[in-house]
Amino acid sequence: MLNIGNEKVNLCSGLSRRSFLQVGVAGLAGMWLPDLMKAEASGSVDGGRARIKNCITLFLVGSPGHLDTWDLKPQAPSEVRGRYSPIRTNVNGIQICEHFPLMARRMDKVALIRSLHHRTGATHENGQRWMMTGHDFNADSMKPHTGSVISRVFGQKSELPANVVLPGPIGNTGAGPLHGQTAAHLGSAHEPFFLGADPALPNFRVGDLEVPAGMSAQRLDARRQLLSQLDDLQRRTETSTTHTHDSSYDRAFRLLTSQRAKDAFNLNLESDRTRDRYGRNTFGQSCLLARRMIEAGVRYVTVNHFDTVFGQTCWDMHADGGGLNNTYLDYERHLCPQFDWAFTALLDDLEAKGLLQETVIAVLSEFGRTPRLNARGGRDHYPDAWTNFLAGGNIRAGQVIGSTDRIGSRPFDNPILPPQILASIYHGMGINLDTTMMPGPGERPVRLIEAEPIRQLF
Amino acid sequence: MEQRFEGTPHAEIRVEGRRLVRTEVSNDWGLRMQWEIRRNGQVVAVVNARPDLAYEHPDTAPGTYEVVLQMWYYVNYNKNPQGEFTASRFIEISNRVSYTI
Numbered sequence: 384m385l386n387i388g389n390e391k392v393n394l395c396s397g398l399s400r401r402s403f404l405q406v407g408v409a410g411l412a413g414m415w416l417p418d419l420m421k422a423e424a425s426g427s428v429d430g431g432r433a434r435i436k437n438c439i440t441l442f443l444v445g446s447p448g449h450l451d452t453w454d455l456k457p458q459a460p461s462e463v464r465g466r467y468s469p470i471r472t473n474v475n476g477i478q479i480c481e482h483f484p485l486m487a488r489r490m491d492k493v494a495l496i497r498s499l500h501h502r503t504g505a506t507h508e509n510g511q512r513w514m515m516t517g518h519d520f521n522a523d524s525m526k527p528h529t530g531s532v533i534s535r536v537f538g539q540k541s542e543l544p545a546n547v548v549l550p551g552p553i554g555n556t557g558a559g560p561l562h563g564q565t566a567a568h569l570g571s572a573h574e575p576f577f578l579g580a581d582p583a584l585p586n587f588r589v590g591d592l593e594v595p596a597g598m599s600a601q602r603l604d605a606r607r608q609l610l611s612q613l614d615d616l617q618r619r620t621e622t623s624t625t626h627t628h629d630s631s632y633d634r635a636f637r638l639l640t641s642q643r644a645k646d647a648f649n650l651n652l653e654s655d656r657t658r659d660r661y662g663r664n665t666f667g668q669s670c671l672l673a674r675r676m677i678e679a680g681v682r683y684v685t686v687n688h689f690d691t692v693f694g695q696t697c698w699d700m701h702a703d704g705g706g707l708n709n710t711y712l713d714y715e716r717h718l719c720p721q722f723d724w725a726f727t728a729l730l731d732d733l734e735a736k737g738l739l740q741e742t743v744i745a746v747l748s749e750f751g752r753t754p755r756l757n758a759r760g761g762r763d764h765y766p767d768a769w770t771n772f773l774a775g776g777n778i779r780a781g782q783v784i785g786s787t788d789r790i791g792s793r794p795f796d797n798p799i800l801p802p803q804i805l806a807s808i809y810h811g812m813g814i815n816l817d818t819t820m821m822p823g824p825g826e827r828p829v830r831l832i833e834a835e836p837i838r839q840l841f
Numbered sequence: 842m843e844q845r846f847e848g849t850p851h852a853e854i855r856v857e858g859r860r861l862v863r864t865e866v867s868n869d870w871g872l873r874m875q876w877e878i879r880r881n882g883q884v885v886a887v888v889n890a891r892p893d894l895a896y897e898h899p900d901t902a903p904g905t906y907e908v909v910l911q912m913w914y915y916v917n918y919n920k921n922p923q924g925e926f927t928a929s930r931f932i933e934i935s936n937r938v939s940y941t942i
């Protein structure tokens with residue numbers, strides 16, 4: 384057993400010499416301590432000088448077809464190029480789909496990455512795991528959500544959790560429950576806070592912020608004291624697990640009793656004009672709520688655009704005539720306009736409030752869609768090539784990183800893997816990826832991510 | 842969680858010569874919004890109305906032009922075998938204006 388800071392590390396179970404050396408360099412410098420100041424003192428985290436303090440991820444569940452959105456191929460055969468035309472943007476030489484006219488006027492604030500790909504399965508869950516955690520994994524080796532890592536490294540800034548997911552977790556997308564939206568081995572203190580309510584509803588309330596009916600402040604406090612006594616008892620027999628439970632209880636009580644936290648979730652404090660500008664729908668109001676979360680001290684917000692791919696409009700454009708029947712009509716009437724309206728509102732709003740320079744917006748998805756249209760005019764899953772993008776912070780915008788071949792079937796130059804995107808976010812937020820370690824399964828130290836940041840982004 | 846849409850969108854439009862001008866939309870659902878342009882009762886164009894508050898239709902063929910602002914109304918994604926939506930549809934969200942060439 385090795386003590387790193389005030390935590391214990393097992394040296395059995397095949398800890399390699401390299402890992403041991405990493406522990407020696409990083410661990411002994413205090414990198415496991417939840418105390419951000421110690422991490423900064425060791426030089427592994429430089430949150431003070433980093434330009435990016437916060438991140439909002441817009442996760443497009445189902446995945447847009449890259450050939451129909453941000454990587455059009457107007458010279459390709461008709462069965463490849465699809466039915467949309469490219470339009471010019473405010474950056475010379477960059478074109479995107481005609482159904483993003485507002486984004487086209489703000490391309491100077493966006494860095495498109497057109498050569499994303501991964502080599503594991505073509506299920507939604509494979510892609511979700513890659514883009515939420517930077518890893519693919521199975522139930523025996525769960526990896527933490529990026530927001531949970533940020534929570535672990537930087538801690539909370541306010542009464543609100545560091546890591547919030549809006550409006551709710553990803554549900555059934557076809558191949559199991561491993562979507563990468565948990566804290567995994569980082570513990571319950573770093574689990575995402577799931578809103579679990581629809582901010583587009585007129586009677587929108589956050590259930591977790593309401594003291595149960597009939598519960599007085601005195602009774603609430605009495606319960607807290609009882610819980611504290613039980614924790615003391617448990618602490619005598621357990622150590623690290625108890626710590627995470629403590630944090631979870633503290634977090635819940637802080638949320639329940641904080642007016643500031645309640646106000647952060649209150650969209651009625653926004654003008655009608657602002658709410659209209661985001662779109663009076665679940666995704667738009669979630670984007671507005673994301674901005675309010677960042678203002679109130681949340682470090683990492685994920686907005687899931689849809690929670691399933693079945694039986695409703697979403698990006699999963701199979702056009703199968705049954706339960707996966709999204710088509711071009713869904714794209715041009717619903718999905719593209721809804722995204723264009725909300726994304727540009729968020730971009731403009733963050734900029735107007737002076738938050739864009741310290742907040743990166745990451746628009747992510749699971750994979751691309753097949754270059755050739757299927758028999759019913761849809762496109763199926765395709766992890767060999769797709770486009771995602773970043774904006775805000777000190778991201779070098781107005782550029783395209785990487786490209787695909789003439790039919791969008793594979794990266795043509797500068798191929799980018801999903802972990803590189805998340806490594807870039809960590810790097811932008813001031814985390815030294817070479818020295819910062821996390822407690823892994825069995826308390827063994829692990830690197831945050833096995834990838835380097837994309838240098839062209841900075 | 843199925844997407845929810847709050848309120849009913851509304852805008853006012855007016856015509857200045859051939860130039861169409863709209864207000865911002867209240868209770869904006871944020872979905873596809875378009876100018877529907879008819880000449881002598883027949884639809885001759887539908888044009889994305891999101892980018893700007895004003896639009897001038899280039900068609901100068903003689904006739905009476907009637908214009909209204911429409912927005913996509915999402916009920917569900919059900920479609921018939923031809924691929925057309927069966928419940929979701931465009932609805933009018935403004936007054937109608939007309940001009941003659």
